[in-house]
Amino acid sequence: MRAEAPILIFDSGVGGLTVLAELRKILPTAPVVFAADQAGFPYGAKSEAEIAARVAGLLGRMSERYRPRLACIACNTASTIALEMVREVLEIPIVGTVPAIKPAAAITKTGTIGLLGTEATIRQGYVDRLETRFANGKTLLRFGAPGLVRAAEAKLRGQALDTDAIANAVSGLRDQPGGDQIDTVVLACTHFPLLVDELGAAFGSNVTFVDGAAGIARRIVSLCEGQSFASDIPSLAITTGSFDQFTPLARLFADHGIDQLDRF
Incomplete structure (x- = not known):
């Protein structure tokens, strides 16, 4: 596994920061790509077919671009609907988020x-x-x-x-x-x-x-056991939505070790 390969954390918005906060307690310098699908937010009112197609499609494209070592779907709605589909599509470990x-x-x-x-x-x-x-x-x-x-x-x-x-x-x-x-x-x-x-x-x-945030973080860490992380690779937060509405969150992301923001 490439040391610079990031951990991809995917959410409909930025609720997945609760997972990232727990992950940072264990892996404080691991490269992370935090993906907020704000163009599709909120997921809760969408149909199962819409959610499954959107999540699988986005994670496929993000995996091609960022080459993560694993992906975490830090969203209960997306996980309960699309987790198995994503696991069939991607050839990397997928960690889901399910009700505790x-x-x-x-x-x-x-x-x-x-x-x-x-x-x-x-x-x-x-x-x-x-x-x-x-x-x-x-x-x-x-x-x-x-x-x-x-x-x-x-x-x-x-x-x-x-x-x-x-x-x-x-x-x-x-x-x-x-x-x-x-x-x-x-x-x-x-x-x-x-x-x-x-x-x-x-x-x-x-x-x-x-x-389930702490348990999800522990699961991510267990899947990365024995792998090395490049500490000089900057972490990244990306949004599918308006970048102007994303940038006000820069300080919040910085508190979680992410200093670079971009639009996907």
Whole structure:
């Protein structure tokens, strides 16, 4: 493996920074290409066919251009829909992002778990299979909260937070039968951990939040075991959308070891 080959992190927006933050704790100088498909954002309201075709096509083109050692789909919606297709198309390891139902089931004391995701994520059979496999005998309540995605993106840009999106997400779970028993909430979107303080205040101190970012980072590292990384190769953040709307995030990317921005 070429030492200069980057790790490609792909997301519909910039929620995947939660994964990159965990990765930087372990591999602080590894070359990274962070790809934000802002031209396709948000994914949650798109059809499965649209998402699958878009993600597979973009990752194929990005892999040809940047020659990564592996790719991480740092998006629950894209992973639950397109992960297997991408693995069939690309000849590099692909790390997906799936709802952290397994660890949530292990820590709940009431047996009632909430799951917040996009509308596309919560209706996937992939989530049904995770529930059957890891939360058998538990109660899993799901709610599609697309407003949280935009709220998280706004927060990163220093814009006013949509408090209605937070309240809607909380009531969407609490108002379901048995919702008052929720003590663990799965944040099934890489954007949502960016709002953990706001969600925590709204749900109350008796609720624990679980996301998969740290586990995803560990998986990336395990797949890179024994490989060398060129520390002098600059990391890059790219967008498929408006570059003018991307550049205000330069300082945020710099905090994660990425000093170069470009349009794909």
